[in-house]
Amino acid sequence: xxxxxAVIGIVYSSxxxxxxxxxxxxxxxxxxxxxxxxxxxxxxxxETGP
Numbered sequence: 001x002x003x004x005x006a007v008i009g010i011v012y013s014s015x016x017x018x019x020x021x022x023x024x025x026x027x028x029x030x031x032x033x034x035x036x037x038x039x040x041x042x043x044x045x046x047e048t049g050p
Contacts, residue, residue: 039045
């Protein structure tokens, strides 16, 4: 049932969503990597191992 609703949602959604979704992924990905790099370099508080 979820797959059917997903297909219906994709068919009936406006074109603007197809443009905003990649923009959102790029922005959140960029902010996340920058925050992680800042914590690692500036504060030495980001631990990646034991």
